[in-house]
Amino acid sequence: MFSVKELVESNCLRSVPLNYICLENSKDSTLYSENENVPIIDLSQLTSFNSDERSNTIQQLGDACRDWGFFMEYSSPNLFDQIKYGTSFNVMIDKTLFWRDYLKCYVHPHFNAPFKPLGFRETLEEYSTKGREVVEELLKGISLSLGLEENYIYKRMKVNLGSQLLVINCYPPCPNPELVMGLPAHTDHGLLTLLMQNDLPGLHIQHNGKWIPVHPLPNSFLVNTGDHMEILTNGKYKSVVHRAVANSQGTRVSVGAAHGPCLDTVVGPAPELVGDDNPAAYRAIKYRDYMQLQQNHQLHINSCLDRIRT
Ligand SMILES: O=C(O)CCC(=O)C(=O)O
Numbered sequence: 001m002f003s004v005k006e007l008v009e010s011n012c013l014r015s016v017p018l019n020y021i022c023l024e025n026s027k028d029s030t031l032y033s034e035n036e037n038v039p040i041i042d043l044s045q046l047t048s049f050n051s052d053e054r055s056n057t058i059q060q061l062g063d064a065c066r067d068w069g070f071f072m073e074y075s076s077p078n079l080f081d082q083i084k085y086g087t088s089f090n091v092m093i094d095k096t097l098f099w100r101d102y103l104k105c106y107v108h109p110h111f112n113a114p115f116k117p118l119g120f121r122e123t124l125e126e127y128s129t130k131g132r133e134v135v136e137e138l139l140k141g142i143s144l145s146l147g148l149e150e151n152y153i154y155k156r157m158k159v160n161l162g163s164q165l166l167v168i169n170c171y172p173p174c175p176n177p178e179l180v181m182g183l184p185a186h187t188d189h190g191l192l193t194l195l196m197q198n199d200l201p202g203l204h205i206q207h208n209g210k211w212i213p214v215h216p217l218p219n220s221f222l223v224n225t226g227d228h229m230e231i232l233t234n235g236k237y238k239s240v241v242h243r244a245v246a247n248s249q250g251t252r253v254s255v256g257a258a259h260g261p262c263l264d265t266v267v268g269p270a271p272e273l274v275g276d277d278n279p280a281a282y283r284a285i286k287y288r289d290y291m292q293l294q295q296n297h298q299l300h301i302n303s304c305l306d307r308i309r310t
Pocket residue numbers: 167169183188195197202203242243244254256
């Protein structure tokens with residue numbers, strides 16, 4: 001199987017090969033909006049000793065999770081292979097190939113990374129550790145915004161043994177970007193994803209029924225809530241549908257770190273967020289089984305969450 005990078009670098013590419021042409025693109029009736037912007041949260045205020053500043057930011061964080069589920073913040077065939085290089089999404093089930101190559105490494109609770117190129121492992125390890133620290137702070141803020149004790153999510157989801165999956169995506173330039181899809185519409189399976197990207201646009205998020213293009217903001221992380229945040233909050237904070245489109249200008253690179261519960265944690269709606277007027281909307285499922293369910297399912301058909309709704 002060719003990678004898209006090899007295909008583009010072969011120098012014989014004048015138009016998109018047929019097996020990459022994504023018919024869904026012309027059928028997608030979701031409107032496109034350039035006029036709305038993803039909310040921006042200042043992490044230093046979330047960890048501030050000034051209690052007014054902190055509670056204001058917790059409120060903003062809660063609003064962002066409820067209304068957007070996406071915000072920016074300053075500063076092999078086996079799904080569980082610890083290091084995996086590939087193309088498209090899952091070549092075993094994809095009917096159309098996607099314009100994307102990737103490297104995935106599980107970096108927590110056990111750290112895995114290639115030994116080459118020199119220094120890559122060390123950089124990835126430091127990046128992953130810092131990412132977990134950021135997520136711990138965000139989870140405290142999110143727990144408080146839900147009226148829960150600040151360590152509620154961290155403890156209940158056993159995040160100290162949590163799964164952290166680093167996905168490095170590469171979207172080489174495409175001669176006809178409107179005919180292909182980098183990564184089709186999907187939601188992420190974990191609790192929170194931190195995304196870093198280079199300066200080429202491509203990410204779209206669905207908000208109030210429209211696709212919102214996200215313009216890269218230097219020195220920021222994009223943070224999005226995943227399916228397990230939606231399950232745990234019983235739908236109060238939604239997992240956000242997003243996609244990545246291709247471009248003709250240059251190679252777009254994004255690095256996503258999916259932070260989830262411990263793989264063996266059985267996750268269902270938090271009892272504190274369920275009541276007579278708000279019954280549990282999802283059945284409890286082990287995180288590992290959920291990931292398997294998502295992987296075996298064509299990404300863009302509909303959200304994997306639909307399969308565990310009560
Ligand atoms: O490349 C992007 O901006 C999005 C990547 C993504 O959604 C993912 O890896 O799950």
